[in-house]
Amino acid sequence: MKAEFDIPVITHxxxxxxxxxxxxxxxxxxxxxxxxxxxxxxxxxxVEDWHDKAIDKMGELLGKYRSLQxxxxxxxxxGACTDKCHYxxxxxxxxxxxxxxxxxxxxxxxRYFTFAGKHFPKLVGxxxxxxxxxxxxxxxxxxxxxxxxxSVYCPYGxxxxxxxxxxxxxxxxxxxxxxxxxxxxxxxxxxxxxxxxPEPALVDTLEGLEEExxxxxxxDVRFPVDQKGADILLVTPSADFFAEPHVDGLIGYAxxxxxxxxxxxxxxxxxEAANFGLFIGSQGNMQRVAMRIREAALELGVKRIVVGExxxxxxxxxxxxxxxxxxxxxxxxxxxxPQHICESTYDLIQQGALKFNKEENDDKVVTFHDSCNVSxxxxxxxxxxxQYVIPRALIKASCNHFVDMRQETIHEGTFxxxxxxxxxxxxxxxxxxxxxxxxxxxLHEVIEENEVTHMAAICxxxxxxxxxxxxxxDLGMDMIISVHQLVGDALELGVER
Amino acid sequence: MPAYPSPQVASKVYVLVSRLKGIAVFVxxxxxxxxFYLATAVLIVGVGRRILLYSRTPAPLxxxxxxxxxxxxxxxxxxxxxxxxxxxxxxxxxxxxxFGWAFHFGLLLALLRHLRYFTDPVWSWVAFIQSAGVYAGYxxxxxxxxxxxxxxxxxxVRYISAPSDHLMLALxxxxxxxxxxxxxxxxxxxxxxxxxxxxxxxxxxxxxxADPMLLIHLALVICLMIIFPISKLLHAxxxxxxxxxxxxxxxxxxxxxxxxx
Ligand code: SF4
Ligand code: SF4
Numbered sequence: 145m146k147a148e149f150d151i152p153v154i155t156h157x158x159x160x161x162x163x164x165x166x167x168x169x170x171x172x173x174x175x176x177x178x179x180x181x182x183x184x185x186x187x188x189x190x191v192e193d194w195h196d197k198a199i200d201k202m203g204e205l206l207g208k209y210r211s212l213q214x215x216x217x218x219x220x221x222x223g224a225c226t227d228k229c230h231y232x233x234x235x236x237x238x239x240x241x242x243x244x245x246x247x248x249x250x251x252x253x254x255r256y257f258t259f260a261g262k263h264f265p266k267l268v269g270x271x272x273x274x275x276x277x278x279x280x281x282x283x284x285x286x287x288x289x290x291x292x293x294x295s296v297y298c299p300y301g302x303x304x305x306x307x308x309x310x311x312x313x314x315x316x317x318x319x320x321x322x323x324x325x326x327x328x329x330x331x332x333x334x335x336x337x338x339x340x341x342p343e344p345a346l347v348d349t350l351e352g353l354e355e356e357x358x359x360x361x362x363x364d365v366r367f368p369v370d371q372k373g374a375d376i377l378l379v380t381p382s383a384d385f386f387a388e389p390h391v392d393g394l395i396g397y398a399x400x401x402x403x404x405x406x407x408x409x410x411x412x413x414x415x416e417a418a419n420f421g422l423f424i425g426s427q428g429n430m431q432r433v434a435m436r437i438r439e440a441a442l443e444l445g446v447k448r449i450v451v452g453e454x455x456x457x458x459x460x461x462x463x464x465x466x467x468x469x470x471x472x473x474x475x476x477x478x479x480x481x482p483q484h485i486c487e488s489t490y491d492l493i494q495q496g497a498l499k500f501n502k503e504e505n506d507d508k509v510v511t512f513h514d515s516c517n518v519s520x521x522x523x524x525x526x527x528x529x530x531q532y533v534i535p536r537a538l539i540k541a542s543c544n545h546f547v548d549m550r551q552e553t554i555h556e557g558t559f560x561x562x563x564x565x566x567x568x569x570x571x572x573x574x575x576x577x578x579x580x581x582x583x584x585x586x587l588h589e590v591i592e593e594n595e596v597t598h599m600a601a602i603c604x605x606x607x608x609x610x611x612x613x614x615x616x617x618d619l620g621m622d623m624i625i626s627v628h629q630l631v632g633d634a635l636e637l638g639v640e641r
Numbered sequence: 642m643p644a645y646p647s648p649q650v651a652s653k654v655y656v657l658v659s660r661l662k663g664i665a666v667f668v669x670x671x672x673x674x675x676x677f678y679l680a681t682a683v684l685i686v687g688v689g690r691r692i693l694l695y696s697r698t699p700a701p702l703x704x705x706x707x708x709x710x711x712x713x714x715x716x717x718x719x720x721x722x723x724x725x726x727x728x729x730x731x732x733x734x735x736x737x738x739x740f741g742w743a744f745h746f747g748l749l750l751a752l753l754r755h756l757r758y759f760t761d762p763v764w765s766w767v768a769f770i771q772s773a774g775v776y777a778g779y780x781x782x783x784x785x786x787x788x789x790x791x792x793x794x795x796x797x798v799r800y801i802s803a804p805s806d807h808l809m810l811a812l813x814x815x816x817x818x819x820x821x822x823x824x825x826x827x828x829x830x831x832x833x834x835x836x837x838x839x840x841x842x843x844x845x846x847x848x849x850x851a852d853p854m855l856l857i858h859l860a861l862v863i864c865l866m867i868i869f870p871i872s873k874l875l876h877a878x879x880x881x882x883x884x885x886x887x888x889x890x891x892x893x894x895x896x897x898x899x900x901x902x
Contacts, residue, residue: 162796210700211704219873222798223795226798292706296706299741301723301886303704463704471896523708528710
C-alpha cells in the first residue's frame with residue numbers, strides 16, 4: 145500500500161515510543177463551512193470575539209458537567225496514562241498522551257479560572273487562550289477517538305474523552321466545527337441517516353437484500369420497513385444497508401429474526417443508530433438525533449427497540465437514551481430497553497430457538513475486537529462485563545475456531561480501531577493508520593501464533609476503519625467481519641425449531 | 642581597656658541577649674500561631690468551597706467507566722478499592738503504584754502519629770502506632786524520591802511536568818526530611834511543642850520551642866495547607882466526585898434524571 149507518510153512497522157506489543165515533539169502537528173480534519181455549521185446551531189465561521197466567547201463557553205461547560213470541573217482540578221501529572229493512548233503509541237507525538245491532551249485545555253482553565261494560574265501562570269504552566277492554542281485544540285482534539293482507554297488507568301478516572309468533547313463543543317461554538325461530523329449530523333436531521341439515504345433508496349436496497357438471501361438460501365427472509373405493529377424496531381447504523389462487511393451483519397440479524405419467528409421492522413424516519421452528537425460533545429444535538437428513534441417507536445407501535453452492531457450508538461442508546469428520550473414505559477417491560485442485537489440473539493440461543501451448523505465457518509479462525517464504546521461505556525446482559533462475554537458467546541456458538549488476542553488489548557483494555565470518535569474521514573488517514581498500530585500488533589500476534597484469518601467486530605466504525613487500514617499493514621481488508629455474519633452463515637434456516 | 646568585658650558588662654549583655662531571645666520566641670510563637678490559624682482557615686474554607694462546587698455541579702449523563710458495579714454497595718466497594726489500594730493505578734503502572742502507595746500510606750501513618758501532639762491524654766491507638774509511625778517517614782521519602790526520579794527520568798512524564806509539579810515534591814520531601822532529621826539528629830522539645838499545640842487548640846498562645854529545624858518543618862506544613870485548595874492536591878476530594886468512578890452502571894434499570902441538571 146502506498147502512502148505519503150511512513151506506515152508504522154509492526155513490532156511486538158507493547159512498544160512505547162520515545163516522544164517526538166510535533167510529530168503530528170500537521171494533522172487536522174477539514175473545517176466545516178457555514179452551510180454545515182448553521183443547521184446545527186453553530187456560527188458559520190470563527191466569530192470576531194472568539195476569545196471571550198470561548199472562555200465564556202468553557203465557564204458554562206464547567207458549570208454544566210461535574211466531570212469536566214473535577215477532571216480539570218484532579219490530575220496530578222502522575223503519567224500513568226501517558227502510554228495508554230493508541231494515538232500516542234502510533235504517532236509518538238507527546239500531545240497525544242492523554243494527560244497532555246487534557247493539558248491543552250487545563251492550562252487555559254488554570255489561567256482564567258484558578259487563583260494559581262491567574263497570579264503565577266509560569267509556575268503552574270498556565271497560558272492565555274491565543275490563536276495558536278485554539279489551533280492546537282482543533283488539531284489534537286481531533287486526534288482523540290474518545291475511546292476512554294485512558295480513563296481505565298487513571299487513578300482518578302479522568303476521562304480524556306469528556307475533555308475532548310468539551311474542547312470540540314467550545315470550538316464549534318466559536319465557529320470552528322469539524323466538517324465530517326457536522327455534515328453527517330445535518331444529514332440525519334434532513335434525511336434520517338448518516339449516509340443521506342432517502343426512503344425510496346432504502347426500500348430498494350432492502351428489496352435487493354431479500355432477493356440476495358433468497359438466491360443464497362432459498363428462504364424468504366424479509367427486511368421490512370415502516371411496518372406498523374411489528375414487535376421490534378431495529379435501529380442500526382446506516383452503513384449496515386450496503387457497506388461491506390456491515391451488510392452481512394444486517395443479513396445475519398434478519399436471518400435470526402426470521403428463524404426465531406419474530407416480527408420486526410426498520411424505520412425510514414429513524415434509519416440510523418449512529419449519533420455523532422456524542423462525538424462533538426453536543427448534548428442538544430445528541431438528543432435531537434436520538435429523538436427520531438422515540439418518535440419512530442411510538443409511531444410504529446413497537447414493543448421493543450433493538451440496536452444493531454454499532455459501538456458509539458450502543459453507548460448512546462444504553463447509557464443516554466433513557467435520560468434523553470425516555471422513559472420507555474410504552475415498551476414491553478419484559479425486555480431491556482433498549483436491547484442490543486447481540487443480547488437479543490444470545491437470549492434466543494439460550495432458549496434453544498436457534499440451531500447452528502458451525503462447520504459453515506470452518507474455513508475461519510476468528511478473533512474478536514472489542515469496540516471501545518461497548519467495552520468501556522456500556523454493558524450487555526445483566527452482569528458487569530457481559531459486553532465481553534455475550535459477543536464471544538455468539539461467535540463460539542457459530543464457529544469452531546476462536547482465539548482471543550493478548551489480554552491487555554481486549555476487554556476493558558481494548559484498543560480503539562483508530563477511526564472512532566468522528567475521525568473516520570479521509571482527511572485523517574495518516575492518523576487512522578498510525579492509531580491502528582496497537583491493534584495491528586495484537587492481531588499480528590494471533591495471526592502468527594494461531595493462524596487467525598478473521599477479526600469479528602460489532603461496530604460500524606471499526607468495520608469501515610479496518611477495511612481501510614488493514615491493507616496498509618499488508619493484511620487483507622476482508623479479514624474484518626461482522627459478528628452477525630458469522631451467526632447468519634452458520635444459522636440453520638427453515639429447520640424445525 | 643581589658644581584652645574581655647568586665648563582669649558587670651557581661652551580665653548586662655547576658656540579660657540583654659536573653660531578653661532578645663525571649664522577645665524572639667514570643668514573636669515566633671505568635672507568628673506561627675497566626676499562620677497556623679490562617680492556614681487552617683484557608684484549608685477548611687478552600688477545600689470546603691471546592692467540595693461544595695463539585696457537589697453542586699450536575700452530572701447530567703451516565704458515564705461510569707465500565708465494567709462498573711450495578712448497585713450502590715458495588716460503587717462503594719469500587720471507591721474503597723480506589724482509595725485504599727489505588728486499583729486503577731495498579732493496573733496502569735506498577736512502579737508509579739509502588740511509589741505512590743508507599744508515599745500516601747506513609748503520609749497517612751505519619752499524620753496519625755502526629756495526633757499525639759494534639760490529644761491529651763494521647764488516644765491509646767495513637768500511642769500504639771507510634772513505633773510503626775517512624776517507618777512512615779521512610780516510606781514517604783522512598784515514595785517521593787521514586788516519584789521524582791520518574792518525573793525526571795521518563796521522557797513522557799518530564800514532558801507533562803510544570804515547575805509546580807517539581808516544587809510540590811520538594812515541599813513534601815522537605816516536610817518529611819525535616820521531620821526525620823528532628824527525630825534522629827536535631828531533637829526538639831516535644832513536650833513544649835505539645836503544650837504549644839494544645840494551647841493553639843484552646844486559643845492560647847504558649848511558647849514554641851524555637852529550634853530551626855522545627856520552624857522549618859512547621860513553615861513547610863503551613864505552606865502545604867495553604868496551597869492545598871489551589872493546587873493539584875485537590876485530587877483528594879476530586880476522586881470522590883469522579884463520575885467515571887462513583888456512578889453505578891444502571892441506566893436502563895433506573896432513569897438517570899439528576900435534579901440539579
Ligand atoms: S493518569 Fe490521570 S492523574 Fe495521572 S497524569 Fe494521567 S490524567 Fe493525570
Ligand atoms: S480517550 Fe482514547 S483516544 Fe482519547 S486520549 Fe484517551 S486513550 Fe487517547
